[in-house]
Amino acid sequence: MGKNLPGYFGEFGGRYSPEILTEALDELESTYQKLKKSKKFKKELEYYLKNYVGRPSPLTYAERLTKLWGGARIWLKREDLNHTGAHKINNAIGQALIARFMGKKRIIAETGAGQHGLATATVGAMFGMETIVYMGAVDVERQNLNAKKIEMLGAKILPVTAGEATLKEATSEAMRDWALNVSTTHYIVGSAIGPHPFPTIVRDFQSFIGTEARAEFKKRNKKLPNAIVACVGGGSNSIGMFHAFLKDKQVAIYGAEAGGLGPKPGEHSATLTYGKTGFLHGTKTLIIQDEFGQIVPAHSVSAGLDYPGVGPEHAHLSQIGRVDYRMVTDEQALDSFLEVTRVEGIIPALETAHAFHVARDVAKDLGKKKDLIICLSGRGDKDVTEVLRLLGERK
Amino acid sequence: MSKIKTLFESNRFKSAFIPYFTLGDPNYNDSIEFGKTILDNGADILELGIPFSDPVADGPVIQRAVARSLKNTFSFEEIFRVTKAIHDHKPETPLVYLTYFNPIYHCGISKFLDHAKESGIVGLVIPDLPFDTEESEILFRELKVREMDLIHLVTPASEKKRIQALSKTSSGFIYYVTSFGVTGERREFSVDLKERIKFLKDTIQLPICAGFGISTPEQSNQISLYADGIIIGSAIQRIIEENGSDRTKAVSALAEYISKIRASIS
Numbered sequence: 001m002g003k004n005l006p007g008y009f010g011e012f013g014g015r016y017s018p019e020i021l022t023e024a025l026d027e028l029e030s031t032y033q034k035l036k037k038s039k040k041f042k043k044e045l046e047y048y049l050k051n052y053v054g055r056p057s058p059l060t061y062a063e064r065l066t067k068l069w070g071g072a073r074i075w076l077k078r079e080d081l082n083h084t085g086a087h088k089i090n091n092a093i094g095q096a097l098i099a100r101f102m103g104k105k106r107i108i109a110e111t112g113a114g115q116h117g118l119a120t121a122t123v124g125a126m127f128g129m130e131t132i133v134y135m136g137a138v139d140v141e142r143q144n145l146n147a148k149k150i151e152m153l154g155a156k157i158l159p160v161t162a163g164e165a166t167l168k169e170a171t172s173e174a175m176r177d178w179a180l181n182v183s184t185t186h187y188i189v190g191s192a193i194g195p196h197p198f199p200t201i202v203r204d205f206q207s208f209i210g211t212e213a214r215a216e217f218k219k220r221n222k223k224l225p226n227a228i229v230a231c232v233g234g235g236s237n238s239i240g241m242f243h244a245f246l247k248d249k250q251v252a253i254y255g256a257e258a259g260g261l262g263p264k265p266g267e268h269s270a271t272l273t274y275g276k277t278g279f280l281h282g283t284k285t286l287i288i289q290d291e292f293g294q295i296v297p298a299h300s301v302s303a304g305l306d307y308p309g310v311g312p313e314h315a316h317l318s319q320i321g322r323v324d325y326r327m328v329t330d331e332q333a334l335d336s337f338l339e340v341t342r343v344e345g346i347i348p349a350l351e352t353a354h355a356f357h358v359a360r361d362v363a364k365d366l367g368k369k370k371d372l373i374i375c376l377s378g379r380g381d382k383d384v385t386e387v388l389r390l391l392g393e394r395k
Numbered sequence: 396m397s398k399i400k401t402l403f404e405s406n407r408f409k410s411a412f413i414p415y416f417t418l419g420d421p422n423y424n425d426s427i428e429f430g431k432t433i434l435d436n437g438a439d440i441l442e443l444g445i446p447f448s449d450p451v452a453d454g455p456v457i458q459r460a461v462a463r464s465l466k467n468t469f470s471f472e473e474i475f476r477v478t479k480a481i482h483d484h485k486p487e488t489p490l491v492y493l494t495y496f497n498p499i500y501h502c503g504i505s506k507f508l509d510h511a512k513e514s515g516i517v518g519l520v521i522p523d524l525p526f527d528t529e530e531s532e533i534l535f536r537e538l539k540v541r542e543m544d545l546i547h548l549v550t551p552a553s554e555k556k557r558i559q560a561l562s563k564t565s566s567g568f569i570y571y572v573t574s575f576g577v578t579g580e581r582r583e584f585s586v587d588l589k590e591r592i593k594f595l596k597d598t599i600q601l602p603i604c605a606g607f608g609i610s611t612p613e614q615s616n617q618i619s620l621y622a623d624g625i626i627i628g629s630a631i632q633r634i635i636e637e638n639g640s641d642r643t644k645a646v647s648a649l650a651e652y653i654s655k656i657r658a659s660i661s
């Protein structure tokens with residue numbers, strides 16, 4: 001396994017997937033290593049990121065939030081302005097290019113919030129590849145706008161009804177599809193999860209977020225920010241944001257995970273708070289599980305955070321204490337969603353709203369004349385119907 | 396010598412019949428009856444499934460079985476109790492567990508193996524634990540001191556180099572996956588099945604048993620011409636699914652099916 005790529009992050013990571021996938025994972029790893037060194041691939045990736053996605057995404061100074069919260073200056077890394085409305089497209093393009101290089105004509109993906117499904121359907125349309133998206137039946141309902149868009153783009157949605165019918169089941173089903181069609185198909189894993197080399201590949205394609213944010217902030221302020229914050233589902237936007245700052249010891253790093261309805265098993269997706277070491281979807285990581293090692297269903301108001309595992313690199317960063325992971329409840333996320341929308345004129349994704357809640361506390365603790373960057377991982381168009389429904393329940 | 400090795404060296408059969416079913420579907424006590432019936436009607440080795448919430452290597456039939464099983468309160472105590480009852484019915488037939496790694500890891504490897512051995516288990520099949528992991532090496536060592544086997548899966552996609560490397564930490568038999576994808580009944584198998592099994596036999600000095608997708612006596616008969624064993628899971632699980640609400644009916648349907656398959660490979 002990966003001599004040149006880190007397959008493990010501390011004790012986490014590795015490859016714990018069915019034997020039938022091993023050859024494809026080896027092929028993916030060696031192809032990626034080759035492409036990573038190739039100037040042509042780099043140029044091609046940068047071409048699409050610039051001209052199709054709209055990178056680099058801006059760093060917005062959030063003046064009104066800064067004033068309202070009364071602490072550190074707030075900056076927003078605007079992944080919501082990417083084509084398709086979230087960071088997921090960065091990874092989808094990168095992996096589609098790898099798939100094309102490997103000669104695979106069919107791509108599959110799992111999706112929770114629908115953003116990764118949408119990103120995959122989009123690159124599938126652009127590159128002319130047959131695209132299948134696995135989506136939990138529950139998520140097809142609560143993220144219906146994205147589900148409709150995915151189909152309009154010519155991809156096929158296969159709703160998964162097993163178990164809780166959310167992201168975990170969609171991921172299992174995508175792995176099964178891949179096992180059956182491994183010679184013709186590339187599985188575009190949508191977060192920094194899964195067997196090696198996926199967590200590394202996804203992180204690399206998302207690291208543009210942090211690299212750009214760091215460079216732009218430095219250029220404009222002649223220093224580094226004091227803190228950065230991102231939301232953690234599987235952990236792709238966050239690891240992408242964090243990576244460029246890991247070595248900057250003076251930058252405090254915070255992850256926001258879904259505290260859901262409360263601390264009871266089944267009511268949250270707070271993997272880094274309540275998870276224990278285990279094996280799920282091909283990787284060794286922290287997982288929300290019961291005393292017998294059965295995976296406990298996760299819950300979050302945001303479909304994109306509703307996953308009982310987390311990328312192995314986050315498990316490691318949590319263990320070594322480099323990142324401070326905090327829980328945000330459904331209610332708190334909803335409040336932040338409304339606040340940011342009204343104050344800044346930006347409707348954030350419900351996933352991102354979790355990061356805003358943590359950021360507010362951190363900003364207050366830091367105090368004035370300090371700086372904090374929030375990764376605004378996606379826009380909230382997809383969540384409007386769900387938010388209205390939840391507000392109706394509140395009354 | 397391991398119990399499985401002794402069995403294959405006994406030359407009692409042309410090809411071993413290795414049925415599988417999930418414990419706890421529809422409940423643990425019925426599992427005991429199903430296990431006894433399967434043993435009485437000609438299983439040479441019996442694979443017992445410990446249910447895991449996320450069985451990524453399994454197709455719809457076994458996924459549904461696992462879901463039904465997990466509607467019961469899961470506990471290792473129940474698993475070991477049922478295993479022991481099945482074992483006591485016919486102690487000479489080797490029993491192996493098929494499960495995903497997470498429950499074993501969570502239970503604690505030595506604790507799990509001690510209880511499993513006491514209950515009559517002589518080997519493990521773990522579809523999501525590749526041989527080239529630290530955990531697999533630990534497990535292999537722990538099994539070896541208990542004279543138990545680690546049965547690895549080899550697939551049509553496994554490269555020759557990998558197969559050679561894998562033979563170092565394999566024992567009992569090799570579980571050769573006959574087709575791409577997950578478990579479930581199939582009409583066709585990969586075209587070079589016979590050649591692949593032959594190559595495996597020459598490379599690894601272990602019996603090669605074929606599974607994934609086999610369901611009919613005709614298929615079993617065909618494959619038994621060159622494989623050392625036939626593994627059948629989904630087809631058996633389907634009988635339990637279709638008749639499980641009526642234990643007597645399920646038992647007689649199982650008896651009929653198992654004896655037919657046994658006869659087809661004798």
Ligand SMILES: Cc1ncc(COP(=O)(O)O)c(C=O)c1O
Nearest residue numbers: 115233234235236237304377378
């Ligand atoms: C906007 C947005 N942010 C965050 C996430 C969570 O995923 P990850 O943790 O991989 O960034 C999602 C997932 O769908 C998303 O759509």
